[in-house]
Amino acid sequence: MPTPDRTSLEEIVQAGRDILESAGLDGLTMQAVAARVGVRPPSLYKRVRNREDLIGLITEATARELSAELARLQAGGDVHAELAAMAHAFRAFAHARPAAFALIFGRRADQARPTVAALAELAAPLLRVTERLAGAAHALPAARTVTAWLYGFVTMELAGAFNLGGDVGEAFEFGIARLTETLAPRDVRQAP
Missing domain, CATH: 1.10.357.10 (Tetracycline Repressor, domain 2)
Structure with missing residues (x-):
């Protein structure tokens, strides 16, 4: 049985945007985003390849x-x-x-x-x-x-x-x- 999706790409990007403003670019980590959306860091990689891609998605948004x-x-x-x-x-x-x-x-x-x-x-x-x-x-x-x-x-x-x-x-x-x-x-x- 597949595991349920606990977060969406939109939620991940929004969490990243919020962290970026509160903690700066250095504070924008995959771990911080995972904690914000309530998942473990490896779960993010189902939606986002890496931090650089996350920054790109945040920039686009x-x-x-x-x-x-x-x-x-x-x-x-x-x-x-x-x-x-x-x-x-x-x-x-x-x-x-x-x-x-x-x-x-x-x-x-x-x-x-x-x-x-x-x-x-x-x-x-x-x-x-x-x-x-x-x-x-x-x-x-x-x-x-x-x-x-x-x-x-x-x-x-x-x-x-x-x-x-x-x-x-x-x-x-x-x-x-x-x-x-x-x-x-x-x-x-x-x-x-």
């Missing part, structure tokens, strides 16, 4: 979660408000899941990277907004510019690198406003 959040914000309305909403969602996500955020956007040899398909899905909402903002010919460079600024700002914020005083939230709003303004085509910006 995280990218999909952020992608869904950004896609949800697309209402087809004011492009400036839409870009601002996406920027705020990106920032909030990074604050809520900083370790997972680092998996998506960080680059370390020992970390799994999201697949190209997951990254394309993650980029799609922003590309649609930047196309409306900067035009089809400039959508990709505009999306890269916005992503680079957001990543840089949020990474510095999470690291506590803004030490010169002032309101960090106000600086974030300033950056969003200037990016939106700058990415609009010149003829639109110069119109009376």
